[in-house]
Amino acid sequence: MAVYTEVSDEDLDRFVALYDIGRVRSCKGIAEGVENSNYLLQTEAGRYILTLYEKRVDPNDLPFFIGLMDHLASRGLGCPLPVRARSGAALGELAGRPAAIVTFLDGQWVRRPTARHCGLLGEALARMHLAGRDFAVRRPNALSMPSWRPLWERSRARAHEVAPELSADVEDELKVLEASWPREGALPWGVIHADLFPDNVFFLGDRLSGLIDFYFACDDMLAYDVAVCLNSWCFEPDLSFDFTKGRAFLAAYESVRRLEPAEVEALPLLASGSALRFLLTRLYDWLNVPPGALVKPKDPLEYHRKLRFHRSISGAAAYGLDPR
Amino acid sequence: MAVYTEVSDEDLDRFVALYDIGRVRSCKGIAEGVENSNYLLQTEAGRYILTLYEKRVDPNDLPFFIGLMDHLASRGLGCPLPVRARSGAALGELAGRPAAIVTFLDGQWVRRPTARHCGLLGEALARMHLAGRDFAVRRPNALSMPSWRPLWERSRARAHEVAPELSADVEDELKVLEASWPREGALPWGVIHADLFPDNVFFLGDRLSGLIDFYFACDDMLAYDVAVCLNSWCFEPDLSFDFTKGRAFLAAYESVRRLEPAEVEALPLLASGSALRFLLTRLYDWLNVPPGALVKPKDPLEYHRKLRFHRSISGAAAYGLDPR
Numbered sequence: 001m002a003v004y005t006e007v008s009d010e011d012l013d014r015f016v017a018l019y020d021i022g023r024v025r026s027c028k029g030i031a032e033g034v035e036n037s038n039y040l041l042q043t044e045a046g047r048y049i050l051t052l053y054e055k056r057v058d059p060n061d062l063p064f065f066i067g068l069m070d071h072l073a074s075r076g077l078g079c080p081l082p083v084r085a086r087s088g089a090a091l092g093e094l095a096g097r098p099a100a101i102v103t104f105l106d107g108q109w110v111r112r113p114t115a116r117h118c119g120l121l122g123e124a125l126a127r128m129h130l131a132g133r134d135f136a137v138r139r140p141n142a143l144s145m146p147s148w149r150p151l152w153e154r155s156r157a158r159a160h161e162v163a164p165e166l167s168a169d170v171e172d173e174l175k176v177l178e179a180s181w182p183r184e185g186a187l188p189w190g191v192i193h194a195d196l197f198p199d200n201v202f203f204l205g206d207r208l209s210g211l212i213d214f215y216f217a218c219d220d221m222l223a224y225d226v227a228v229c230l231n232s233w234c235f236e237p238d239l240s241f242d243f244t245k246g247r248a249f250l251a252a253y254e255s256v257r258r259l260e261p262a263e264v265e266a267l268p269l270l271a272s273g274s275a276l277r278f279l280l281t282r283l284y285d286w287l288n289v290p291p292g293a294l295v296k297p298k299d300p301l302e303y304h305r306k307l308r309f310h311r312s313i314s315g316a317a318a319y320g321l322d323p324r
Numbered sequence: 325m326a327v328y329t330e331v332s333d334e335d336l337d338r339f340v341a342l343y344d345i346g347r348v349r350s351c352k353g354i355a356e357g358v359e360n361s362n363y364l365l366q367t368e369a370g371r372y373i374l375t376l377y378e379k380r381v382d383p384n385d386l387p388f389f390i391g392l393m394d395h396l397a398s399r400g401l402g403c404p405l406p407v408r409a410r411s412g413a414a415l416g417e418l419a420g421r422p423a424a425i426v427t428f429l430d431g432q433w434v435r436r437p438t439a440r441h442c443g444l445l446g447e448a449l450a451r452m453h454l455a456g457r458d459f460a461v462r463r464p465n466a467l468s469m470p471s472w473r474p475l476w477e478r479s480r481a482r483a484h485e486v487a488p489e490l491s492a493d494v495e496d497e498l499k500v501l502e503a504s505w506p507r508e509g510a511l512p513w514g515v516i517h518a519d520l521f522p523d524n525v526f527f528l529g530d531r532l533s534g535l536i537d538f539y540f541a542c543d544d545m546l547a548y549d550v551a552v553c554l555n556s557w558c559f560e561p562d563l564s565f566d567f568t569k570g571r572a573f574l575a576a577y578e579s580v581r582r583l584e585p586a587e588v589e590a591l592p593l594l595a596s597g598s599a600l601r602f603l604l605t606r607l608y609d610w611l612n613v614p615p616g617a618l619v620k621p622k623d624p625l626e627y628h629r630k631l632r633f634h635r636s637i638s639g640a641a642a643y644g645l646d647p648r
Contacts, residue, residue, distance in 0.1 A: 008435040009527075025430040025528065028364055031353035040352055040364055042430070047366075106349040106366070111332040203333075204349065 005037045005052045007095045015094045018085040019101060021045040032199075035215055037097075040104070047104035049080060052097040057215060059098050064139040065214050066090045066100055068132070068191060073103075075131040078124070078202075078210030080105055107202025107209035115248040118233050120208040121201055122252030125193070125229060128211065129222045129257055132191030141194060141218040143277055145181045149174055151280045158287050163301055166283075170276070173307060177273050182221060187263055192225040193217050197232040223263040226253060227270035230319055231278065231306050239305040247320025254322065261324065267316040272307055279303035329361045329376045331419045339418045342409040343425060345369040356523075359539055361421075364428070371428035373404060376421040381539060383422055388463040389538050390414045390424055392456070392515060397427075399455040402448070402526075402534030404429055431526025431533035439572040442557050444532040445525060446576030449517070449553060452535065453546045453581055456515030465518065465542040467601055469505045473498055475604045482611050487625055490607075494600070497631060501597050506545060511587050516549040517541050521556040547587040550577060551594035554643055555602065555630050563629040571644025578646065585648065591640040596631055603627035 007027070016024050022044025030038050030049075037052040053062060066082045070090065073081040080102035082090040092099050110117050152170055159166045193200070195216035202209045234245040253259075259267075282300035289297045317323065331351070340348050346368025354362050354373075361376040377386060390406045394414065397405035404426035406414040416423050434441055476494055483490045517524070519540035526533045558569040577583075583591075606624035613621045641647065 006435070009432045010436070012432070023529070024432060026428070026526075027432055029355035030364070031355055040354070042371075104350070108333045108336070108348060108351055111330070112334070202350075205347070 005054065005095050005097060007039070007052070011095055015092060015099065016041070016043060016101075018087065018092065019083055020086060021048065021083065021101070041101065048083065048101050049104055050094075050099065050101050052094060052099050054097065057098075061139060061215075062091055062098055062100075064137045065217065067137050068135060068214055068217055069102065071135045072128060072131050077128055077131050078105065078208065079214070080210070080212060105202055105210040105212060107204040109199045109201060110203055111198070113198055113233050113245070115242075115245045117201075117203065117208075118245040118249040119252040120203070121196070121229060121233060122249040122254075123256055124201070124208050124211060125196065125225060126253045126256035128193065129190055129225065135191050139218045141192075141220040143194070143216070143281070144218075144220060145177055145273060148177070148273075148276060148280055151284060155280070155283045155287055159283065162283060162286060163304065166301075166304060169304065169307070170279070173272060173276055173311075177269070177276065180269060181273065182262075182266055182269075187221045187223055187266060188260060189219060190222050191217060192220045192222060192228075194220065194225065194228060196225065196229055221263075221266075221270065222257075223259065223267060224270050224274060226250070226259070226263075227267060227274040230267075230271050231274050231303070234319070235306060235309075239302060239309075241309050241318070243318075243320045245320075247322075250319060250321045259321075264316045264321060264324065267319065267321070268310050268313055271319075272310040275303045275307040275310055279307060329378070329419050329421060331363070331376070335419055339416060339423065340365070340367060340425075342411065342416065343407055344410060345372065345407065345425070365425065372407065372425050373428055374418075374423065374425050376418060376423045378421065381422075385463060385539075386415055386422055386424075388461045389541065391461050392459060392538055392541055393426065395459045396452060396455050401452055401455050402429065402532065403538070404534070404536060429526055429534040429536060431528040433523045433525060434527055435522070437522055437557050437569070439566075439569045441525075441527065441532075442569040442573040443576040444527070445520070445553060445557060446573040446578075447580055448525070448532050448535060449520065449549060450577045450580035452517065453514055453549065459515050463542045465516075465544040467518070467540070467605070468544060469501055469597060472501070472597075472600060472604055475608060479604070479607045479611055483607065486607060486610060487628065490625075490628060493628065493631070494603070497596060497600055497635070501593070501600065504593060505597065506586075506590055506593075511545045511547055511590060512584060513543060514546050515541060516544045516546060516552075518544065518549065518552060520549065520553055545587075545590075545594065546581075547583065547591060548594050548598060550574070550583070550587075551591060551598040554591075554595050555598050555627070558643070559630060559633075563626060563633075565633055565642070567642075567644045569644075571646075574643060574645045583645075588640045588645060588648065591643065591645070592634050592637055595643075596634040599627045599631040599634055603631060 012027055013024055025042040027039050027041045030040050032038055035056045036054050039050040041048045041050040069079055070082050072079050083101040084090045200213045201211055234242050234249055236242050279300050282298050285297045286300050336351055337348055349366040351363050351365045354364050356362055359380045360378050363374040365372045365374040393403055394406050396403050407425040408414050524537045525535055558566050560566050603624050606622050609621045610624050
């Protein structure tokens with residue numbers, strides 16, 4: 001749940017007056033987004049999301065995030081479109097924080113995705129990858145492979161509190177990944193979402209209405225995004241891999257952008273890396289949750305189980321990828 | 325900030341299908357309401373608030389709350405109107421909790437009310453008191469005078485942690501209030517809001533658009549509601565009483581419903597009682613906040629200061645009440 005910055009009605013009215021969206025009719029803080037304060041803003045012109053960027057977001061990254069949404073939306077991808085003030089700026093300041101207004105995206109995220117949802121996701125992800133090809137701004141992936149060992153060092157001493165076998169497995173996996181992680185340029189690169197979990201994908205009736213929360217987006221291997229989605233969409237609640245969902249997701253992705261042989265070969269490795277990345281951030285949060293906090297940290301062991309699956313398979317066919 | 329019950333998209337779709345409001349377009353948990361989970365629900369027919377009643381609300385009280393909003397809205401008072409399902413029921417069940425859908429009220433609450441806002445408030449409060457006169461359901465005030473000593477007993481042993489002089493002042497005040505609190509029938513009774521703080525009153529442009537959060541509403545002395553508003557609207561940030569705001573509030577109230585002489589006489593006593601009531605609930609919350617909780621408890625000493633003001637004055641003229 002988000003931390004909320006209190007915005008006075010006077011400050012809000014003044015801020016909104018810089019835009020051509022009419023006067024404020026209502027503005028409510030919403031319980032979405034962990035990094036920022038988000039408000040559902042209704043004006044005379046329609047519904048918007050107002051975001052105040054809190055401390056965990058680097059202000060230097062904001063032009064990338066805002067520019068990316070602008071770029072993707074202009075290419076027809078369903079995603080929030082940053083609204084520009086009359087000055088032309090899409091980024092302003094409100095209550096002492098960087099702030100932006102984006103269009104509101106109808107839809108709900110699905111708590112229990114089906115194979116149909118996974119198919120719609122695959123198509124949208126591939127379309128996003130294609131639409132991002134001519135986006136000029138660059139942002140390295142701050143949570144890519146080189147960051148994992150330093151992240152692990154911050155939790156290692158207490159990892160046994162979570163599970164006795166965790167330390168040995170993470171150490172082994174780090175060695176494997178450091179030895180064999182693809183070099184930049186070895187696989188197709190581009191803009192990736194990097195956090196496309198079900199709560200960041202909206203559906204409306206039978207269609208996917210859009211993607212949100214681009215605040216981990218960066219430049220990296222496109223297939224790494226595919227691996228993130230395999231982890232976050234294609235496992236069952238009992239943490240067994242759902243071959244039907246994997247197949248639906250990958251076939252739909254490939255109907256828009258076919259994976260290259262090197263990407264297919266690397267997929268289990270990328271999926272292991274992605275599982276380790278979420279394991280490590282969740283482990284850190286799990287060990288450092290303030291006592292009595294209202295936010296229940298997510299279970300790191302979920303991703304330990306998924307990691308073990310990726311290590312156990314012999315190739316990407318186990319995900320349901322069509323034979324070449 | 326509210327505790328949120330997670331509602332699955334399937335459960336929500338099924339629930340909304342019981343109403344004639346079209347299909348769900350979006351549904352977002354909002355950071356308002358401490359007792360319940362509130363969602364801003366957009367359907368094909370419009371915007372609504374969906375409330376899930378959490379444990380702190382007694383289900384037996386729900387027909388009173390829902391019925392009261394229905395009653396007041398039907399008499400033209402700006403307040404959320406409960407939406408009935410096709411079955412006729414205004415109260416259903418969702419995610420294992422009692423749940424209701426009410427119409428959405430445009431507007432924002434004001435962080436720094438001016439005398440103009442206090443005037444609009446006074447008029448709306450008096451109109452609510454008149455509109456409630458023929459509401460048939462009854463609900464005693466669970467936080468009225470007889471509840472204060474038991475509440476105090478739960479904090480007394482640790483009250484010195486907050487301020488050394490607090491104990492003696494509360495003990496003195498309890499004795500005074502127990503000896504002189506008006507008997508039922510001595511002053512005009514009816515439905516009161518009982519918690520009409522600025523965050524429960526919405527303004528839109530130049531007008532007051534409505535009142536929300538009737539979950540402390542009950543039967544009690546109408547003038548007690550006036551006293552609650554004097555406490556919550558008419559003090560400055562430095563906790564001095566703002567005579568201009570008090571006069572604007574009371575004159576506007578009396579332009580709709582004139583206070584009887586007995587109410588005028590009792591007003592300082594009722595204001596002391598109201599200040600003590602909020603002092604005691606805040607004191608309890610202050611002493612019992614879970615460590616690390618995200619919700620910062622409200623300062624009980626604010627109401628200690630206000631209580632001292634009410635004890636210091638010689639009559640209701642000090643609030644800005646017009647001379648009789």
